[in-house]
Amino acid sequence: AERAAVLTSELAGNLLRHAVGGAVYVQRHPQGRGLDVVAVDRGPGMARPDRAMVDGFSTTGTLGSGMGAARRLADELTLRTLPGVGTLICARFHAPGSGPLRSDIGLLCLPVRGEEACGDSAAVVEAPGGRTAVVVDGLG
Incomplete structure (x- = not known):
């Protein structure tokens, strides 16, 4: 639960810094054995999402540890982005004792x-x- 709380805070901060509109949703996984944290926005999208996942990369002068930390905190992380349209990030946390x-x-x-x-x-x-x-x- 602590990892999910930290990641939720990080994703919400990213929405405030980078997006125009958006929200973070926390819900049980559809199969019921885990937790999904989903952030969606109508921001500028990411021109280079691969670079955003690398520690130290920032477009706003921050430490650039956010998305790399998100990748490490979540058991699974999916990122979809379209420049000029927005971004969707789904971070999945497995229930204790369950696999992928x-x-x-x-x-x-x-x-x-x-x-x-x-x-x-x-x-x-x-x-x-x-x-x-x-x-x-x-x-x-």
């Missing part, structure tokens, strides 16, 4: 702007013959 989780499935249901609750939901069920995905629009 499926990284190719993720869900994030958010309320529309101005609302506090999201009436939507989604689920993915795996079976020997494949996957079934369900998306539910609960509020119309």
